[in-house]
Amino acid sequence: MKALCRIGLVAALALAVVAAPAWAQKLTGKPVTVTGRVVDNVCIWPAGLAGESHRECAIGCDKAGVRMALLDEKANVLYTVMADGPFKDPNAPLREHFERTVTVKGTLYTAPGGQKILAVQEVKSARAANPCAAKGKAPAANPCAPKNPCGAKK
Numbered sequence: 795m796k797a798l799c800r801i802g803l804v805a806a807l808a809l810a811v812v813a814a815p816a817w818a819q820k821l822t823g824k825p826v827t828v829t830g831r832v833v834d835n836v837c838i839w840p841a842g843l844a845g846e847s848h849r850e851c852a853i854g855c856d857k858a859g860v861r862m863a864l865l866d867e868k869a870n871v872l873y874t875v876m877a878d879g880p881f882k883d884p885n886a887p888l889r890e891h892f893e894r895t896v897t898v899k900g901t902l903y904t905a906p907g908g909q910k911i912l913a914v915q916e917v918k919s920a921r922a923a924n925p926c927a928a929k930g931k932a933p934a935a936n937p938c939a940p941k942n943p944c945g946a947k948k
Contacts (some may be wrong), residue, residue, distance in 0.1 A: 823901035828873060828912060829920050830866035830898070832891045838865075845893060852892040862888050864898060864912060873902075873912040887917045895920045 834855040837843040843851060856862065862885050864873040877884045878900065888896070899916040 823903045826902040827899050828866055830864040831895050832862050832888045833865045834860050834862050836860050849893040856885050873910045876911055876913050878913045878915045887914050
């Protein structure tokens with residue numbers, strides 16, 4: 795009887811060792827660069843509050859401990875942000891950019907259920923490109939003029 799129990803115990807341990815990688819699956823990330831707007835989940839989803847007029851509220855949410863997210867509006871993807879290491883404030887690199895568009899370099903993880911998690915390493919403001927800069931010319935007096943925005947003579 796003791797021999798049978800020992801064999802059963804050894805078999806159970808062997809099964810646990812073989813199955814352990816399935817239980818403790820390590821997520822591997824990939825380096826990415828993502829452009830999106832820094833949003834707070836508390837106000838944007840239930841109340842639809844967003845944009846520069848909501849910036850002060852987002853700052854208040856940050857002070858209350860709300861984690862910000864990065865919304866890529868072109869791809870329609872929401873990234874949960876995290877710090878690039880333990881015991882760091884995940885909002886710290888984004889704090890001056892609430893409700894503004896940024897370009898973030900970091901590591902992307904896809905969690906179970908498809909949640910996108912972005913470990914933030916570098917944040918830069920994403921300003922709209924100036925089409926006139928490439929031509930070395932100043933914009934016309936009316937930058938909205940569709941025919942000749944860079945002021946070049948025909």
